[in-house]
Amino acid sequence: MSKFIDSCLGKLEEYVPGEQPQERKFIKLNTNEFPFPPAPEVIAAVSAAEVGKLRLYSDPTCRILKEKLAAQYGVQPENVFVGNGSDEVLNFAFAAYCRKGVAFPDISYGFYPVYARLYGVEPETVPLKDDFSVSAEDYFGKNKAILITNPNSPTGLLLPVSEIERIVRSNPDNVVMVDEAYVDFGGESAVPLIKKYDNVLVIGTFSKSRALAGARVGFAFGDAALIRDLEKIKYCTNPYNINRLSLVAAAAALDAQAYYDEKDALVAETRDKTRAALTALGFEATDSKGNFIFTKHERISGKTLYEALRSRGILVRHLGGERIREYIRITVGTPEQMETLIDKIKEILNSLD
Ligand SMILES: *Cc1c(COP(=O)(O)O)cnc(C)c1O
Numbered sequence: 100m101s102k103f104i105d106s107c108l109g110k111l112e113e114y115v116p117g118e119q120p121q122e123r124k125f126i127k128l129n130t131n132e133f134p135f136p137p138a139p140e141v142i143a144a145v146s147a148a149e150v151g152k153l154r155l156y157s158d159p160t161c162r163i164l165k166e167k168l169a170a171q172y173g174v175q176p177e178n179v180f181v182g183n184g185s186d187e188v189l190n191f192a193f194a195a196y197c198r199k200g201v202a203f204p205d206i207s208y209g210f211y212p213v214y215a216r217l218y219g220v221e222p223e224t225v226p227l228k229d230d231f232s233v234s235a236e237d238y239f240g241k242n243k244a245i246l247i248t249n250p251n252s253p254t255g256l257l258l259p260v261s262e263i264e265r266i267v268r269s270n271p272d273n274v275v276m277v278d279e280a281y282v283d284f285g286g287e288s289a290v291p292l293i294k295k296y297d298n299v300l301v302i303g304t305f306s307k308s309r310a311l312a313g314a315r316v317g318f319a320f321g322d323a324a325l326i327r328d329l330e331k332i333k334y335c336t337n338p339y340n341i342n343r344l345s346l347v348a349a350a351a352a353l354d355a356q357a358y359y360d361e362k363d364a365l366v367a368e369t370r371d372k373t374r375a376a377l378t379a380l381g382f383e384a385t386d387s388k389g390n391f392i393f394t395k396h397e398r399i400s401g402k403t404l405y406e407a408l409r410s411r412g413i414l415v416r417h418l419g420g421e422r423i424r425e426y427i428r429i430t431v432g433t434p435e436q437m438e439t440l441i442d443k444i445k446e447i448l449n450s451l452d
Contacts, residue, residue, distance in 0.1 A: 107219070117130035118414060126413045126414070128413060128431075129416045129428075138310075141351040144351035145347060155343075157343045159338040174293065174294075179319070180319040180326045185303065185319075191333065192319070195331075201215050202223040202225055203225065203245065205227060207247075225237045233262070241270055242273065248280070249286060271298060276299075276302060277289045277302065283308035285367050289301050293320050300320070303317065305352060369432075370390065373437045374392050376437075380445065
């Protein structure tokens with residue numbers, strides 16, 4: 100870093116993304132990407148004609164995409180915000196709502212504390228229960244912003260929307276954010292709450308269940324006033340935040356929802372089968388409703404298993420941190436990839452004898 104950087108920024112700890120090796124030699128099960136390609140309609144939408152239009156700015160209002168999102172989720176376009184990945188939506192939401200304080204579980208998405216500190220706030224991390232579940236009561240009357248990932252990552256555990264509603268109701272003077280990055284693999288969405296409460300913001304993404312991680316499109320649903328807050332920050336920083344190709348790709352993905360519903364169900368089925376196979380091998384695994392499995396084995400540490408899989412060509416995520424040191428998080432790939440995974444794990448366990 101240079102001597103010129105602002106001293107507060109210079110001290111910040113950065114978020115460390117999962118490895119993204121650019122050569123294709125790994126079975127990549129480390130960052131919860133979708134194992135299947137985008138729908139054919141999406142590939143067709145990113146056409147030569149659209150590339151030709153790149154000389155023109157993209158639509159700063161994201162009108163077409165907002166209208167499609169509103170129709171699909173049963174809300175109005177003024178209840179929809181679109182961001183450059185849900186990471187950008189989270190960034191804006193932290194800027195807007197978290198400077199007075201923010202609370203979230205001690206085990207969840209590793210980006211949250213980074214955003215909090217970017218805006219000068221030391222976050223309150225609320226311990227999950229011993230079984231990694233969220234206790235709604237822990238968030239009652241917090242008097243600060245609250246952020247719940249549902250299903251949670253890396254545990255995959257689901258909190259019923261009725262419990263989220265209790266948190267929302269007990270914090271009428273603060274915004275409760277619900278990060279639903281994984282909701283399409285078996286979760287229950289909190290979007291209906293936005294019609295009843297003016298303090299709930301539900302955040303989603305095209306990265307996990309719609310095969311568009313590389314396009315960088317995320318969204319949020321909330322009361323129209325909350326959406327205007329996020330728009331304000333967008334128009335103060337980056338009005339053309341979604342590029343033309345990503346706008347048409349995301350809109351086409353919504354038109355191809357049947358394709359994704361079928362593939363998301365296959366991912367969920369593969370998850371449950373793989374989890375059963377792991378359990379049969381002596382693994383412990385949480386009841387994940389995401390597109391990943393969170394698991395540990397008493398005979399091998401999380402780090403050793405991560406390294407043994409890596410040396411056999413499979414990348415998984417070892418997140419570390421005190422309570423989850425022994426765990427790895429495995430993204431659910433294709434059924435064939437999961438068979439290879441199980442074979443390699445058997446090989447590793449046998450080599451311990
Ligand atoms: C992957 C992920 C995100 C970020 O998704 P993008 O839309 O790709 O920025 C946000 N929240 C959680 C919980 C995630 O797992």
